[in-house]
Amino acid sequence: MNVLRGWSAEQVRExxxxxxxxxxxxxxxxxxxxxxxxxxxEIGCGPGIIAGMTLFARKYICTDITFDFLxxxxxxxxxxxxxxxxxxxxxxxxxxxxxxxxxxxxxxPKEALRxxxxxxxxxxxxxxxxxxxxxxxxxxxTTGFEEEARRWRFRNGSDExxxxxxxWSREIKSAGFSCADPVWVERPFHTSASxxxxxPEEERKVRMMALESVRQ
Numbered sequence: 432m433n434v435l436r437g438w439s440a441e442q443v444r445e446x447x448x449x450x451x452x453x454x455x456x457x458x459x460x461x462x463x464x465x466x467x468x469x470x471x472x473e474i475g476c477g478p479g480i481i482a483g484m485t486l487f488a489r490k491y492i493c494t495d496i497t498f499d500f501l502x503x504x505x506x507x508x509x510x511x512x513x514x515x516x517x518x519x520x521x522x523x524x525x526x527x528x529x530x531x532x533x534x535x536x537x538x539x540p541k542e543a544l545r546x547x548x549x550x551x552x553x554x555x556x557x558x559x560x561x562x563x564x565x566x567x568x569x570x571x572x573t574t575g576f577e578e579e580a581r582r583w584r585f586r587n588g589s590d591e592x593x594x595x596x597x598x599w600s601r602e603i604k605s606a607g608f609s610c611a612d613p614v615w616v617e618r619p620f621h622t623s624a625s626x627x628x629x630x631p632e633e634e635r636k637v638r639m640m641a642l643e644s645v646r647q
Contacts, residue, residue, distance in 0.1 A: 450477065455639045474535055483504075524554065525554070545602065574634070616638070
């Protein structure tokens, strides 16, 4: 479908500079290690933080629509396979033991999101694991900092597709998965907006929804 545009080189540099390892990353790595997948496909790998740490997988495939992100990820995890693509994935059926999508699928409008979920189902082996991590606070903030972060993020409007937890579960189940209950984790909120520094560093965090599903 190819509905997305990639990030600019400046956006890639800014995001990479601010990308730090978080509790959310730690949780995803724990789930990957527990499931011990032989082949992992990461959708929207960004600068390759998780790819560089998933040394127990025999094959790790990084995909991203932004070529500059793939170049950065290659410096982090040069032993991976890198594919420049969007929501259509040029991969064979039943290839992966695990598909990982960290804070990327909200960029897709509804029909493209559903297409991507079916693509994820297609490339997973039966019984394969789909790990989703998404920004929960941008659907509804519950702390003062989250609400301010949400308002700042969407100050000029947004075409992002942030879903509530039950909506994510419904869409994923419709694509042919069974879902576990969501797990809530945190990560720092990175922005160059100086007014956020009035918040103590320990409060500059946003909640993330981690959802683990199994391909039926």
